[in-house]
Amino acid sequence: MKQTLRALLIGLVAAVAFGGVALATPPSGATPTTLGRGTLEAGDKINTHDLKLFIREDVDVVTQTITFVPGGDFGWHSHPGPVFVTIVAGELAYYDSDEGCTRTVYSAGESFIDEGGGHVHFARNEGTTNLVLYATYLVPVGAPLRIDAPDPGFCPA
Numbered sequence: 775m776k777q778t779l780r781a782l783l784i785g786l787v788a789a790v791a792f793g794g795v796a797l798a799t800p801p802s803g804a805t806p807t808t809l810g811r812g813t814l815e816a817g818d819k820i821n822t823h824d825l826k827l828f829i830r831e832d833v834d835v836v837t838q839t840i841t842f843v844p845g846g847d848f849g850w851h852s853h854p855g856p857v858f859v860t861i862v863a864g865e866l867a868y869y870d871s872d873e874g875c876t877r878t879v880y881s882a883g884e885s886f887i888d889e890g891g892g893h894v895h896f897a898r899n900e901g902t903t904n905l906v907l908y909a910t911y912l913v914p915v916g917a918p919l920r921i922d923a924p925d926p927g928f929c930p931a
Contacts, residue, residue: 798922803846803899806909811836813915836911836919842866842899850923853890855913860885864905869896875929894923 812835820827833855842848842864850871859866859880866880871894880886888895890912899905911919 799849799851799896799925800922801846801848801851803843804840804848805842806838806840809837809839814912832915833912834915834917836913838909838911838919840907840909842897842905842907844899844902844904846905847896847898848920850894850896850925851920852892852894852923853888853911853913853920854917855890855911857888857890857912858885858910859888860908862906862908864899864903865901866905866907867898867900869898869929871895871926871929875926892921894926896929 814829814833814835816829816831818829839862840848861880861882861884863882865882868878868880868886870876870878878886913919
């Protein structure tokens with residue numbers, strides 16, 4: 775009886791510990807290449823044109839190029855900080871879970887800012903040619919660039 779209870783307890787602990795991993799939606803058909811990583815120090819600031827940026831705590835600035843094959847996706851995820859994205863080739867279909875699963879398509883030459891901070895979304899190449907984009911992340915020093923998230927279950931993505 776004790777062995778059965780112990781096995782049940784171990785199984786429950788394992789299910790809780792690894793349950794989030796099983797529900798995550800990792801990328802598929804997307805190849806990121808890091809071009810560079812540097813650190814902005816606390817106190818750094820920009821105040822030019824209509825852009826104001828003040829760094830309260832040190833942040834890493836990471837730039838990647840990401841190539842998506844047709845049908846490739848980045849899975850449901852969020853970022854710990856904002857991401858500046860520029861589409862270089864192809865089209866990106868972006869699904870926003872905060873907006874009732876709004877779909878926005880960005881084409882070559884367009885840019886947008888992903889707000890980060892736990893904002894869950896899904897990005898996919900729905901075209902017939904490779905999608906190439908540049909992404910510049912501002913994240914806490916040493917933090918991951920993306921955080922896998924479960925499918926919210928109400929989007930067609």
